[in-house]
Amino acid sequence: xxxxxxxxxxxxxxxxxxxxxxxxxxxxxxxxxxxxxxxxxxxxxxxxxxxxxxxxxxxxxxxxxxxxxxxxxxxxxxxxxxxxxxxxxxxxxxxxxxxxxxxxxxxxxxxxxxxxxxxxxxxxxxxxxxxxxxxxxxxxxxxxxxxxxxxxxxxxxxxxxxxxxxxxxxxxxxxxxxxxxxxxxxxxxxxxxxxxxxxxxxxxxxxxxxxxxxxxxxxxxxxxxxxxxxxxxxxxxxxxxxxxxxxxxxxxxxxxxxxxxxxxxxxxxxxxxxxxxxxxxxxxxxxxxxxxxxxxxxxxxxxxxxxxxxxxxxxxxxxxxxxxxxxxxxxxxxxxxxxxxxxxxxxxxxxxxxx
Amino acid sequence: xxxxxxxxxxxxxxxxxxxxxxxxxxxxxxxxxxxxxxxxxxxxxxxxxxxxxxxxxxxxxxxxxxxxxxxxxxxxxxxxxxxxxxxxxxxxxxxxxxxxxxxxxxxxxxxxxxxxxxxxxxxxxxxxxxxxxxxxxxxxxxxxxxxxxxxxxxxxxxxxxxxxxxxxxxxxxxxxxxxxxxxxxxxxxxxxxxxxxxxxxxxxxxxxxxxxxxxxxxxxxxxxxxxxxxxxxxxxxxxxxxxxxxxxxxxxxxxxxxxxxxxxxxxxxxxxxxxxxxxxxxxxxxxxxxxxxxxxxxxxxxxxxxxxxxxxxxxxxxxxxxxxxxxxxxxxxxxxxxxxxxxxxxxxxxxxxxx
Numbered sequence: 161x162x163x164x165x166x167x168x169x170x171x172x173x174x175x176x177x178x179x180x181x182x183x184x185x186x187x188x189x190x191x192x193x194x195x196x197x198x199x200x201x202x203x204x205x206x207x208x209x210x211x212x213x214x215x216x217x218x219x220x221x222x223x224x225x226x227x228x229x230x231x232x233x234x235x236x237x238x239x240x241x242x243x244x245x246x247x248x249x250x251x252x253x254x255x256x257x258x259x260x261x262x263x264x265x266x267x268x269x270x271x272x273x274x275x276x277x278x279x280x281x282x283x284x285x286x287x288x289x290x291x292x293x294x295x296x297x298x299x300x301x302x303x304x305x306x307x308x309x310x311x312x313x314x315x316x317x318x319x320x321x322x323x324x325x326x327x328x329x330x331x332x333x334x335x336x337x338x339x340x341x342x343x344x345x346x347x348x349x350x351x352x353x354x355x356x357x358x359x360x361x362x363x364x365x366x367x368x369x370x371x372x373x374x375x376x377x378x379x380x381x382x383x384x385x386x387x388x389x390x391x392x393x394x395x396x397x398x399x400x401x402x403x404x405x406x407x408x409x410x411x412x413x414x415x416x417x418x419x420x421x422x423x424x425x426x427x428x429x430x431x432x433x434x435x436x437x438x439x440x441x442x443x444x445x446x447x448x449x450x451x452x453x454x455x456x457x458x459x460x461x462x463x464x465x466x467x468x469x470x471x472x473x474x475x476x477x478x479x480x481x482x483x484x485x486x487x488x489x490x491x492x493x494x495x496x497x498x499x500x501x502x503x504x505x506x507x508x509x510x511x512x513x514x515x
Numbered sequence: 516x517x518x519x520x521x522x523x524x525x526x527x528x529x530x531x532x533x534x535x536x537x538x539x540x541x542x543x544x545x546x547x548x549x550x551x552x553x554x555x556x557x558x559x560x561x562x563x564x565x566x567x568x569x570x571x572x573x574x575x576x577x578x579x580x581x582x583x584x585x586x587x588x589x590x591x592x593x594x595x596x597x598x599x600x601x602x603x604x605x606x607x608x609x610x611x612x613x614x615x616x617x618x619x620x621x622x623x624x625x626x627x628x629x630x631x632x633x634x635x636x637x638x639x640x641x642x643x644x645x646x647x648x649x650x651x652x653x654x655x656x657x658x659x660x661x662x663x664x665x666x667x668x669x670x671x672x673x674x675x676x677x678x679x680x681x682x683x684x685x686x687x688x689x690x691x692x693x694x695x696x697x698x699x700x701x702x703x704x705x706x707x708x709x710x711x712x713x714x715x716x717x718x719x720x721x722x723x724x725x726x727x728x729x730x731x732x733x734x735x736x737x738x739x740x741x742x743x744x745x746x747x748x749x750x751x752x753x754x755x756x757x758x759x760x761x762x763x764x765x766x767x768x769x770x771x772x773x774x775x776x777x778x779x780x781x782x783x784x785x786x787x788x789x790x791x792x793x794x795x796x797x798x799x800x801x802x803x804x805x806x807x808x809x810x811x812x813x814x815x816x817x818x819x820x821x822x823x824x825x826x827x828x829x830x831x832x833x834x835x836x837x838x839x840x841x842x843x844x845x846x847x848x849x850x851x852x853x854x855x856x857x858x859x860x861x862x863x864x865x866x867x868x869x870x
Contacts, residue, residue: 190831243656243662248833271665273663273664274653274666274739275665309628309629310629310665383630476603477603478603
């Protein structure tokens with residue numbers, strides 16, 4: 161599979177980490193740290209070491225798994241650990257894990273002594289197609305997602321299908337939602353291909369296409385001043401639903417499940433406020449609801465969800481701004497939408513699973 | 516006085532904030548925050564408002580004064596305050612104060628929602644000639660200085676002599692040490708001019724020359740991969756002495772007093788390990804000791820000071836690296852020095868005030 165060239169670094173596919181072995185062999189780094197959570201350390205570290213010929217010349221920095229730990233307290237812990245190891249600016253941090261690990265590890269690396277090199281090895285589908293590419297690092301503050309972070313590019317990204325073998329189906333579906341999004345915002349043909357293929361059988365070729373789409377967008381607009389916002393399609397409402405679910409539901413939605421909901425809502429907004437046709441709206445709802453389980457957005461949560469949307473990073477001058485589809489494969493951004501439309505879009509979603 | 520052009524932004528001298536008034540009038544910012552500590556809010560905010568025609572269209576974010584508060588807890592407080600104000604990415608943060616304010620405010624701004632615009636208005640001599648220029652932001656972790664931060668440039672820097680009127684003499688001398696350093700590392704003529712002038716009468720022209728020197732160096736090497744390290748002359752030992760004094764002395768050294776000590780020590784190292792002549796070493800010691808008060812580096816602190824130097828950000832691969840003078844006006848960097856030499860340089864300093 162091809163390597164994708166991004167700004168100043170490569171994204172490697174199924175290389176068995178061979179280019180990383182070369183980087184390590186060169187020996188220009190003073191220390192190598194592997195950052196992982198307890199779960200990935202158990203499931204992925206043996207694979208990582210095996211690919212690197214039983215490499216053991218690193219120190220492991222372990223954290224607790226889960227989005228709720230992507231916070232400043234854990235960052236402080238990692239900064240202090242690096243200090244304890246007397247890590248200098250010439251050390252390398254390898255983030256091995258899902259989006260929590262690559263987001264938080266990237267943030268710690270981009271700020272420790274004003275920046276050390278880091279490499280992302282995403283081990284979930286979600287982080288392979290989304291978090292690991294584009295240079296966004298971040299942590300949550302008061303459960304508001306990625307409120308603090310930087311735009312900092314890694315030295316390299318390694319995508320290895322091998323790591324996906326242990327990812328549970330529900331987590332695979334979580335990543336798959338971002339792939340659907342890539343099709344919807346930028347490539348109708350790819351959307352149709354994803355739909356035609358069995359979603360339980362995701363190929364490296366499909367992952368490659370998703371990364372390619374994301375990479376094209378972020379290379380054009382690295383600091384999200386404009387076009388990059390299309391990657392937020394489904395995320396304005398989706399993020400709010402996700403945050404709400406995290407704080408209220410016994411078994412919270414995954415990121416992808418929330419984004420699936422967000423995409424149906426925002427497809428409705430695209431039909432109401434942009435040029436998405438009624439047919440394409442129906443198509444999107446039918447397909448997404450055939451893949452993702454039913455969920456009820458409670459009416460009593462609408463106010464809280466609105467408040468959460470107010471802190472969305474795309475907003476400007478107090479307006480909630482949406483990225484909306486013009487058609488399947490084409491997306492625009494910075495769209496203002498009436499508060500009543502946002503509510504109606506969620507009511508529309510709630511009807512999705514009513515037969 | 517001339518404006519200095521830096522990478523992508525201007526450094527304005529004695530403009531009475533006129534260009535800032537223009538920026539505010541344009542009205543493209545969704546919110547304007549002024550970040551200051553209690554002391555600068557009292558002493559400088561009235562001057563700031565008066566220069567801007569009684570401008571009041573901002574929210575004040577106030578913090579406790581002092582280096583000991585340049586920490587992550589205060590950052591978290593400011594991030595949360597911005598969240599409470601529903602500040603979006605289009606807001607502007609104006610850092611009004613000394614180095615603690617511009618360092619910490621810059622760090623908060625460079626990471627809030629992955630980066631908002633900020634402007635530095637340094638109100639002490641030290642921050643005017645040092646902290647406000649060059650894009651370094653940072654906070655202390657466990658009292659280790661600037662362990663966490665970013666390289667992020669402000670939108671503009673405003674240097675106003677007006678603010679210096681209320682700065683106490685000891686604080687002026689603290690900034691003056693950095694000006695002496697600029698002469699020593701890059702411009703012998705400027706060093707001689709500083710010496711010839713009365714140090715109690717520092718002109719905007721001299722400040723301008725210091726900023727010019729610093730700006731030339733940081734523009735050439737913004738990320739401190741090489742040449743920028745010359746700005747750390749006097750700081751390897753100076754920072755260690757400063758940290759130690761902060762934690763132990765009843766009346767701790769100012770930054771400049773510690774750097775003055777560091778410059779004498781490192782001038783000795785420059786004579787021993789580089790090409791600085793015995794005459795120039797004597798000259799530097801004589802001049803600096805005529806300006807700064809006597810201090811005793813306690814022998815029992817040497818081990819602790821060495822440990823502090825180990826965490827210096829210039830270090831690589833476990834080696835403490837120094838920036839050393841080749842002559843007055845010329846500096847080199849990445850110099851390894853024997854541990855015994857470091858001790859001896861401090862003993863040399865201790866003899867400075869023995870007549």
